[in-house]
Amino acid sequence: MQQQLSPARVVLLSPEELQDIVGASVRRALADVLRTMQTKDVMTEAEAAEYLGFAPNTLRQWRTEGVGPRYCNPTGSVRYRRDALDAWLASGAAATAAPRRPRS
Template structure:
């Protein structure tokens, strides 16, 4: 019996960029400009995204910005 591991709900900025098919730099530009999916910065320099919020952002049509 093999167990399947569910993907993490939280993604780092690098993982989120890969998920979106873009670069971490471009994702950073979108953050700076106030565009893109909602992001969280709980401490220091770490930035996280919720996978469900990325999907909602894509489905909402805002991905073309």
């Protein structure tokens, strides 16, 4: 006995809608993968930078600009909690440093 296939349905999406759908799926998948990784709960700046895939200087710059993942400074040394890094990634926050302004 042969199965009948249902007719194909066409869904029209704007580029922005498609970007939102794909972006949300990627953020969820990335957050799930990062959650399953065996890492420390509290990381140094260098460890957090490696975890996120950025240079430590990028994290420093973001801190001075008031952007990027949340951090704490309990003993004069910057520390990042893994759950804060994961939340920042899952939020879809900009994953690139802000463009530099030309010096005058």
